[in-house]
Amino acid sequence: MHKLHISTQFDSGAIDVVRLERADDIQLRIRKDSAADFAQWFHFCLHGAAFQPVTLRFLNASESAYPKGWDGYQVVASYDRQEWTRIDTQFDGTEMTARLTPMAQAVYFAYFEPYSYEQHLDLLASAATSPWVTQQRLGSTVQGRDMTLLRITDEAGNTPPEQKRKVWMIARQHPGETMAEWFVEGFLERLLDADDAVARVLRDRCVFYVVPHMNPDGAVLGNLRTNAAGANLNREWAAPTAERSPEVLLVRQAMLDIGVDLNLDVHGDEGLPYNFVVGSEGTPGYSPRVAALEDAFKAAWAASCPDFQDRVNYGKTAPGQANMTLATHWIAQRFGCMAFTVEMPFKDNADLPDPLVGWSGERSKKLGASVLQPLLQWSA
The missing domain is CATH 3.40.630.10 (Zn peptidases)
Structure with missing residues (x-):
């Protein structure tokens, strides 16, 4: 089994990892802007979870800059960084949860389709x-x-x-x-x-x-x-x-x-x-x-x-x-x-x-x- 890893060291990469022990309980925090308190953007790559049910938990969604922005929102995901699709996402008023079973060992997630x-x-x-x-x-x-x-x-x-x-x-x-x-x-x-x-x-x-x-x-x-x-x-x-x-x-x-x-x-x-x-x-x-x-x-x-x-x-x-x-x-x-x-x-x-x-x-x-x-x- 591949080890789970989240990477952000690329153009516009941003997320804080809280817990990454199990694919079905990945705990994250949306990172603030580099020199300000706005927290809403995220963009990261998850490695090692192919064919496993993945649950992403954004623990501080309710503390973001625009928490109402999560109502009716769906995370975007991509394997090739060219085609981005929406995935199952819910917001309970406190945290946002997104679910996907990846078909590859590396999958990218973002707030919106990036433009590098x-x-x-x-x-x-x-x-x-x-x-x-x-x-x-x-x-x-x-x-x-x-x-x-x-x-x-x-x-x-x-x-x-x-x-x-x-x-x-x-x-x-x-x-x-x-x-x-x-x-x-x-x-x-x-x-x-x-x-x-x-x-x-x-x-x-x-x-x-x-x-x-x-x-x-x-x-x-x-x-x-x-x-x-x-x-x-x-x-x-x-x-x-x-x-x-x-x-x-x-x-x-x-x-x-x-x-x-x-x-x-x-x-x-x-x-x-x-x-x-x-x-x-x-x-x-x-x-x-x-x-x-x-x-x-x-x-x-x-x-x-x-x-x-x-x-x-x-x-x-x-x-x-x-x-x-x-x-x-x-x-x-x-x-x-x-x-x-x-x-x-x-x-x-x-x-x-x-x-x-x-x-x-x-x-x-x-x-x-x-x-x-x-x-x-x-x-x-």
């Missing part, structure tokens, strides 16, 4: 081969990784440069929300498709500025919400610093230098099993013009993509009550533009559930591709 730093670099390299893409290094993260911006447009198009709309997309401010970079991958694949008519028109009308990964350090470290310095980047936009949040400082300065006509900040939500957006209502500059733009954008997206909806969301922020440290609120106020936080589920889309995979990387890619349709209507 190597995948991130591959995404940048692939996009940079396009004639419509210019890759720019903005600077360094806390740990010295590159902060990269992709500029995308058709310079030979019919729209004069000064008339082109400036569209920004940023993703993974919270590094454990890996669905956000899957979303960007799908968006880029479609936007750079030479045969896609919608993409062709958008490349002519707009200049896109895309930051696929705002928090590379936090992702590699296996954090849910924070960077290497312990900063929640989506609470740093009012006053970022080079020491604590250089990632925000660099991107924010690029926005100030270039300008913004629309921004999409892509995230994942632990609790709600739906895809939705959050606008900038509650900011001092919110106006009927911006509200009308938001309504039209949401209606166009919902009409063209059944995976998107606007019935279930966080609700409206009261006038003057917006948290101005958030990217969406700071950007909307500073540039007087439409800005959205895009939220996708860690669970599944309750409107179109898939019991095998739940919400997934591939479905996130499809949603990312679908946002070109409302962008087309907005840019007209």
